[in-house]
Amino acid sequence: MLFTNFLKTHQQLQNDKLLLLPKRQLVTYALYALIAVALLYLFVDPAAPAPSAPKPSSVAAPWVQEEEELLPPPSPSPPHQGDERCDYSDxxxxxxxxxxxxxxxxxxxxxxxxxxxxxxxxxxxxxxxxxxxxxxxxxxxxxxxxxxxxxxxxxxxxxxxxxxxxxxxxxxxxxxxxxxxxxxxxxxxxxxxxxxxxxxxxxxxxxxxxxxxxxxxxxxxxxxxxxxxxxxxxxxxxxxxxxxxxxxxxxxxxxxxxxxxxxxxxxxxxxxxxxxxxxxxxxxxxxxxxxxxxxxxxxxxxxxxxxxxxxxxxxxxxxxxxxxxxxxxxxxxxxxxxxxxxxxxxxxxxxxxxxxxxxxxxxxxxxxxxxxxxxxxxxxxxxxxxxxxxxxxxxxxxxxxxxxxxxxxxxxxxxxxxxxxxxxxxxxxxxxxxxxx
Missing domain, CATH: 3.40.50 (Rossmann fold)
Known part of the structure; x- marks a missing residue:
């Protein structure tokens, strides 16, 4: 995200300068800009989701891991109502x-x-x-x-x-x-x-x-x-x-x-x-x-x-x-x-x-x-x-x-x-x- 914002700021400054450049230089700089955008989309996908946080490691029971913070266990998905396969006794x-x-x-x-x-x-x-x-x-x-x-x-x-x-x-x-x-x-x-x-x-x-x-x-x-x-x-x-x-x-x-x-x-x-x-x-x-x-x-x-x-x-x-x-x-x-x-x-x-x-x-x-x-x-x-x-x-x-x-x-x-x-x-x-x- 920082890299993308930097490119956008840099491109705006260049556009301001381009208005004062001769036509031949304007074409040259336009080609450079197109190459930079192509490389950006080749190596960085702005639509890709952010990487997910790593899953917490399993937490030892409190009688084993008394000094470490006890993280809450993952919440299980509730069973479907009427699901006779769900055996709560085991x-x-x-x-x-x-x-x-x-x-x-x-x-x-x-x-x-x-x-x-x-x-x-x-x-x-x-x-x-x-x-x-x-x-x-x-x-x-x-x-x-x-x-x-x-x-x-x-x-x-x-x-x-x-x-x-x-x-x-x-x-x-x-x-x-x-x-x-x-x-x-x-x-x-x-x-x-x-x-x-x-x-x-x-x-x-x-x-x-x-x-x-x-x-x-x-x-x-x-x-x-x-x-x-x-x-x-x-x-x-x-x-x-x-x-x-x-x-x-x-x-x-x-x-x-x-x-x-x-x-x-x-x-x-x-x-x-x-x-x-x-x-x-x-x-x-x-x-x-x-x-x-x-x-x-x-x-x-x-x-x-x-x-x-x-x-x-x-x-x-x-x-x-x-x-x-x-x-x-x-x-x-x-x-x-x-x-x-x-x-x-x-x-x-x-x-x-x-x-x-x-x-x-x-x-x-x-x-x-x-x-x-x-x-x-x-x-x-x-x-x-x-x-x-x-x-x-x-x-x-x-x-x-x-x-x-x-x-x-x-x-x-x-x-x-x-x-x-x-x-x-x-x-x-x-x-x-x-x-x-």
């Missing part, structure tokens, strides 16, 4: 220097035990990772688009405390765009409901750790076993199905606790029971599979009985979310990792694999059988990505200032639930794409 966590999607100390939906920053967790590395699927892109969560879809609808999260964890995450993500109003809360916070007035959008939490009717064990009252009634449904949420447009079911952890199983008015089995009870030992995998299948069949039956309504209804089943206790959870085992596992570094265990498989297969089977009823079933497959995030749990920061009592005092750790913001927000990223499909 990928890896990559560094992301951007700030988290909401303020972890300001969102009022966060249960105290998940507000890690407010409880004193000082390290913030767990906030700066994003999930990168192997064969596609996972778009950022869009609160505007989600609320536009959720307008005049009711989304319910049904299940255990991980269902509650994901629901709180969704409310916080949406609150970045529109203020929520808490319109219902039971004393223990197990049943809550928010309304986003600007969109007439509702998000609810229904506590139902077994999905079917059950009574939870309680050590302090001397109840040593869960009681599950396999042929009775939990009407606390089932009775509300007619008013629910989308349900996210999340259960599994409570099935691993010793339980007695009832059906037809009698005991039909037991898991982890003492020998003196004289009950048939039953696999909790088999019971979990039975409960999930019965629940989806009942949802279909009630949907058909009610005529289906005038809106399509979605039932998403979140797969098993592994814990990361480094030892026995009830003996103060911690979770000390400060970074995600790399791909292939931490394989799924047998329990996690089987629990995930049960949910995925149940969603596929229900989807094929219930298509005529206007229902849509989908698996929200988060097991692998959750398994790779040992750094994302509250650990000791499930309570404020856990070490204030001094060294040597026992500290309880939470290596099951997720800090907020944290990996659980990715669950809702995938939920949004599931809805768009």
């Amino acid at each position: 990928g890896e966590w990559v560094p992301d220097p951007r700030p988290p999607p909401y303020n972890g100390t300001a969102c009022e939906a966060i249960k105290d035990g998940r507000s890690c920053m407010a409880n004193g967790r000082a390290d913030t590395g767990y906030l700066h990772w994003r999930w990168q699927p192997r064969r596609c892109g996972l778009p950022d969560f869009s609160p505007e688009a989600f609320l536009r879809w959720l307008g005049d609808r009711h989304m319910a999260f049904v299940g255990d405390s991980l269902a509650r964890n994901q629901a709180e995450s969704l409310v916080c993500l949406l609150s970045a765009w529109s203020p929520p109003e808490l319109v219902h809360r039971d004393p223990e916070g197990r049943f809550r409901r928010w309304v986003f007035r600007e969109h007439n959008a509702t998000v609810s939490i229904f506590w139902s750790p077994f999905l079917v009717k059950g009574v939870e064990k309680s050590e302090h009252t001397g109840v040593r076993y869960n009681e599950l009634f396999l042929d009775a449904f939990d009407e606390r949420w089932m009775s509300q199905l007619g008013a629910i447009d989308a349900a996210v079911l999340s259960a599994g952890q409570w099935f691993r606790i010793p339980s007695i199983y009832h059906e037809g008015g009698g005991v039909v089995g037991c898991y982890g029971c003492a020998a003196e009870l004289n009950h048939t030992e039953t696999s909790f995998f088999a019971v979990f599979r039975d409960v999930v299948g019965r629940t989806l069949a009942e949802i279909t039956r009630r949907h058909e009985r009610g005529g289906g309504g005038d809106k399509p209804r979605l039932v998403a089943l979140a797969t098993f979310s592994p814990s990361h206790f480094e030892g026995e959870w009830n003996k103060g085992a911690p979770c000390t990792k400060k970074r995600p596992y790399r791909k292939g570094e931490k394989e799924l265990g047998y329990t996690e694999t089987e629990m995930r498989k049960i949910v995925v297969e149940a969603a596929d089977e229900a989807g094929a059988a219930a298509a005529p009823a206007g229902l849509r079933f989908a698996a929200l497959d988060v097991t692998t990505l959750a398994n790779m995030r040992p750094d994302g749990h509250p650990g000791p920061y499930m309570r404020k200032n856990p070490f204030a009592a001094g060294e040597g005092r026992p500290v309880q750790n939470d290596c099951l639930h997720w800090c907020m913001p944290g990996p659980v927000d990715t669950f809702n990223q995938i939920l949004q794409q599931t809805i768009l499909r």
Whole structure:
């Protein structure tokens, strides 16, 4: 560009002089000018684009390259809506220097035990990772688009405390765009409901750790076993199905606790029971599979009985979310990792694999059988990505200032639930794409 401007300036000066030159010299100088222009277009193409900036080299993870500036990773192209080839369950966590999607100390939906920053967790590395699927892109969560879809609808999260964890995450993500109003809360916070007035959008939490009717064990009252009634449904949420447009079911952890199983008015089995009870030992995998299948069949039956309504209804089943206790959870085992596992570094265990498989297969089977009823079933497959995030749990920061009592005092750790913001927000990223499909 400098060379071209110089030539133009030089040519203008020469033109001024040419007006004073004799005719023979004028012709000579004109020939010189034509030769210069020809050479310019021969070696310099003024229409050619400027050379592109070199691509940044790959950035090492922060635990390897702590002193070098962490450049943002390239943004993947979002997948085409409805692209069934996009498998969000297969990928890896990559560094992301951007700030988290909401303020972890300001969102009022966060249960105290998940507000890690407010409880004193000082390290913030767990906030700066994003999930990168192997064969596609996972778009950022869009609160505007989600609320536009959720307008005049009711989304319910049904299940255990991980269902509650994901629901709180969704409310916080949406609150970045529109203020929520808490319109219902039971004393223990197990049943809550928010309304986003600007969109007439509702998000609810229904506590139902077994999905079917059950009574939870309680050590302090001397109840040593869960009681599950396999042929009775939990009407606390089932009775509300007619008013629910989308349900996210999340259960599994409570099935691993010793339980007695009832059906037809009698005991039909037991898991982890003492020998003196004289009950048939039953696999909790088999019971979990039975409960999930019965629940989806009942949802279909009630949907058909009610005529289906005038809106399509979605039932998403979140797969098993592994814990990361480094030892026995009830003996103060911690979770000390400060970074995600790399791909292939931490394989799924047998329990996690089987629990995930049960949910995925149940969603596929229900989807094929219930298509005529206007229902849509989908698996929200988060097991692998959750398994790779040992750094994302509250650990000791499930309570404020856990070490204030001094060294040597026992500290309880939470290596099951997720800090907020944290990996659980990715669950809702995938939920949004599931809805768009």
